[in-house]
Amino acid sequence: MKKNHVFMAIALPALALFFIFHTYPALQGIFYSFTDWKGYGSWNFVGVKNYLNVFKDNRAGAAYIFTFQFAIVTTIVVNIISLLIAIGLNSKIKFRKTLRAIYFLPYILSILIIGFIFNFIFAHFLPQIGTVLGSELLSKNILGDPNLAWIGIVIVAVWQGVAFNTLIYLAGLVTISEDLYEAASIDGAGIWTKFWKITFPMIAPFFTINMVLSMKNYLMVFDQIVAMTGGGPGKSTESISLLIYRGGFEGGQFAYQSANAVVYFVVIVIISIIQLKILNRREAAN
């Protein structure tokens, strides 16, 4: 066989399989979003009715607000903590290897199971501590409070998310030469100046990767919520993914949730593009 034919014989099946299992379902989803299909039985075209309903639907609106609030707060908190830990791990410390291994450990664990463990911590362990300390805030289960439950989910997401982001920042920090800091010290620069003038500009590309990946991951939050609140109390922690799953599989809203999924996709793409634009411009300015 000729060389080009061999390459074609490899690429074509890959393209076909990817199209069948990824693109085709996506196209089907878009197609059904213009119908009233329940997931079974007959269906009719309904035009853009589903899309109009998504925008009018309070449940969907609440899911979008919760998901955004969760994703923005978690992305910011995860990145601040990761950067601090990475800077710590990159300085002259004892037990560096062991500490690095501990901080990375959450990355390898099942999010769902960690969620179950934290569920217990919020429901039983913290209230026990709270009772002993006489603290009213701690002595109740925050996952049972519609106004506070989202914080519990942020905490478990941060606990796990810091691992990966720390590693990325660490990869960036090790590329910075010690000489730069020494030169800055000679010029009389303080820790703060060194961070903003040397560290931050040097790790800017890693900051961009982390912000974009974190935001995208947290906009898709699912496992943590299933394990911790199941979307409750009420619908206060129902994320968009969970809503699509519930409505689509259990609520007979196949077509309607397909429209919701398309809206969701457009939102994620827009946010990713905006983030890349802003962060790249800042990088270039530096």
Add this chain to the structure above:
Amino acid sequence: MTRKKTNWIITVLLILGSLFILFPIYLAITIAFKTPPEMAGNLLVLPKSWSFDNFKQAIEMTNFFNAFKNSFFITFFVVIFTVLTNSLVAYAIARNLHKKFYKTLYFYFLSAMFIPFPIIMLPLVKQTSAWGMDNLVGLIVLYVVFNLSFNVFIYIGYIRSIPVELEEAAIIDGASTWGVFWKVIFPLLAPMNATVAIITCLGAWNDFMLPLVLLSDQSMATLPLVQYIFQSQFSTDYNLAFASYLMALAPMILVYVFAQKWIISGVMRGSIK
């Protein structure tokens, strides 16, 4: 470079911080060994006895070995097929990027990374069940195909750093394109193969959403899925539940303890590509 003194303040702060990471795991281990009456007391103390009764009961109740077998079967074959096929596809694309078709294919796979799973989820489940793929084999096929998107991206970055001259020498010696890949390129990809294997292994072992929506039969459930299915039956028997969680987490923790250096550097290599 001057030798700096150990910064003890940062060392101590990092050790204190690491307690936050270790604490939930400590809690999981101690509770898994406790009995229900002990739960009424201080949750921080060690269990009175280190009896494996909870584990035995959890194994029977959740049919642990069956779920372990399912998770292992899926993870094992997904890793093997992902490394073998995704590297091959990436090679075909990387060596032809100057051609329009392959360049389009590259961006096609790349752009799929931006498509969140929930968007394809509903039609995909209909499709796979209609085609009799709502089982472990179907799951393996989907993981291997979906992995293409990210892996093609990281493999190509690496393959393009391998000089074409190496291949040309092998071709002059009479090797076919197929032979060149397996005998010359694939061995050179070893560090990237390791990275892909690690990330794929963690992804397949810990994934919850795809098994949840795809598998129709409870006997096919993977380890994370089993914890979810039995959540209502554990009800308030936290000792039993935690024994079960711990057994589901243990295989990866054990692998991590022995191979952490390798895993960390592998993931790092993949992420900064």
